[in-house]
Amino acid sequence: QSALTQPRSVSGSPGQSVTISCTGTSSDVGGYNYVSWYQQHPGKAPKLMIYDVSKRPSGVPDRFSGSKSGNTASLTISGLQAEDEADYYCCSYAGSYTFVFGGGTKLTVL
Amino acid sequence: QLQLQESGSGLVKPSQTLSLTCAVSGGSISSGGYSWSWIRQPPGKGLEWIGYIYHSGSTYYNPSLKSRVTISVDRSKNQFSLKLSSVTAADTAVYYCARAAFWSMDVWGQGTTVTVSS
Numbered sequence: 011q012s013a014l015t016q017p018r019s020v021s022g023s024p025g026q027s028v029t030i031s032c033t034g035t036s037s038d039v040g041g042y043n044y045v046s047w048y049q050q051h052p053g054k055a056p057k058l059m060i061y062d063v064s065k066r067p068s069g070v071p072d073r074f075s076g077s078k079s080g081n082t083a084s085l086t087i088s089g090l091q092a093e094d095e096a097d098y099y100c101c102s103y104a105g106s107y108t109f110v111f112g113g114g115t116k117l118t119v120l
Numbered sequence: 121q122l123q124l125q126e127s128g129s130g131l132v133k134p135s136q137t138l139s140l141t142c143a144v145s146g147g148s149i150s151s152g153g154y155s156w157s158w159i160r161q162p163p164g165k166g167l168e169w170i171g172y173i174y175h176s177g178s179t180y181y182n183p184s185l186k187s188r189v190t191i192s193v194d195r196s197k198n199q200f201s202l203k204l205s206s207v208t209a210a211d212t213a214v215y216y217c218a219r220a221a222f223w224s225m226d227v228w229g230q231g232t233t234v235t236v237s238s
Binding site: 011013042044046048054055056057058061062067099101103106107108109110111112113114 | 159166167168169180181182183184216221222223224225226228229230231
């Protein structure tokens with residue numbers, strides 16, 4: 011069970027859109043529609059932003075959206091705001107009732 | 121509103137057993153359809169899923185930690201626990217408990233720091 015692959019960092023200016031990728035295998039991301047995304051500000055607990063690939067929990071702005079193609083899932087943040095600067099982690103169901111996280115991506119708002 | 125709070129030993133000696141508890145408030149740990157998870161984050165690194173206990177009592181663990189991990193639930197106290205045996209410095213991390221609703225973790229505790237050192 012290897013960690014999912016995410017870019018170490020991405021950046022964008024306020025108002026722009028950024029996309030964070032999350033690449034796995036057919037045994038995790040590609041095999042199930044159970045990818046979730048978490049936002050983590052420094053010193054804080056992670057917060058669920060997207061679940062089941064593209065669903066948003068109540069209270070999460072619709073600027074956040076998720077998608078998946080093959081073994082790669084993506085999180086897109088549109089209309090970038092300063093408060094979006096944080097670390098983002100993807101997570102996938104990996105079969106046999108197990109989960110695997112990605113290595114995390116640091117989003118910088120320029 | 122459901123809240124989770126971790127507690128336990130903040131300093132553990134190498135080769136000993138790490139023990140943490142997650143107290144659940146604002147809801148019942150026996151509610152069907154949920155599982156109760158542990159996740160950790162080494163300093164400056166990413167998240168690692170440790171395992172979870174399902175509302176039925178079934179447990180599921182990260183294969184890389186399975187031989188050292190035990191997750192249990194105390195329904196009378198509305199809490200669940202983590203034990204990690206034979207710890208080394210590599211087990212130093214912030215440990216989070218979380219509720220999983222199907223295949224995502226929707227409510228998290230604030231995390232507790234555990235340091236493994238003699």
